[in-house]
Amino acid sequence: MARKQYRVEIKYDWCKSCGICFNVCPTKTIVGGELGEPVVPDHSTCTGCLVCENLCPDFAINIVEVKPEGTEKQEKAGVENA
DSSP states (O other), X not given: OOOOEEEXXXXXXXXXXXXXXXXXXXXXXXXXXXXXXXXXXXXXXXXXXXXHHHHOTTOOEEEEEEOOTTSSOOEETXXXXX
């Protein structure tokens, strides 16, 4: 079975560039940009741990599971369909 893939969605309108997300990211998927804003150069390194999403004080980060083409729609990481 293939490893799940995730995409980091950042709502820059909500983000205050506090740096928490890139300081807590265990895989350094999120890094600090020129002005301290979070940047994601390579989404494939995200493991979907949700640490950044859960610690973001502005709720500006969503981690979304990327489904392979031809399968179900994308789902929020960590949320199972009932």
